[in-house]
Amino acid sequence: MLDKFNSERIKITKVYYCPHHPKITGSCDCRKPKAGMIRQAIEQFNIRAVNSVLIGDKKRDILAGENAGIGKNLYIQNLLREGSF
Numbered sequence: 836m837l838d839k840f841n842s843e844r845i846k847i848t849k850v851y852y853c854p855h856h857p858k859i860t861g862s863c864d865c866r867k868p869k870a871g872m873i874r875q876a877i878e879q880f881n882i883r884a885v886n887s888v889l890i891g892d893k894k895r896d897i898l899a900g901e902n903a904g905i906g907k908n909l910y911i912q913n914l915l916r917e918g919s920f
């Protein structure tokens with residue numbers, strides 16, 4: 836994925852992911868729609884959430900953005916097609 840973005844001259848500074856599963860590891864703060872991963876990025880990179888844009892292809896992405904106080908949360912499910920990334 837990062838190679839594809841790089842080939843399009845899009846720089847990805849860091850990738851966050853939730854290593855947990857509710858049925859295996861129990862609840863966590865980073866699994867969307869919770870905002871833990873976004874809050875981690877906000878803190879790490881001193882991001883102003885209200886001035887930020889989140890783009891997601893799942894409703895839980897949008898909910899996580901809203902829960903983190905992101906200013907604009909764009910739902911683009913219908914724009915994504917297999918092979919476009």
Ligand SMILES: [Zn+2]
Binds near residue numbers: 854866
């Ligand atoms: Zn997690």
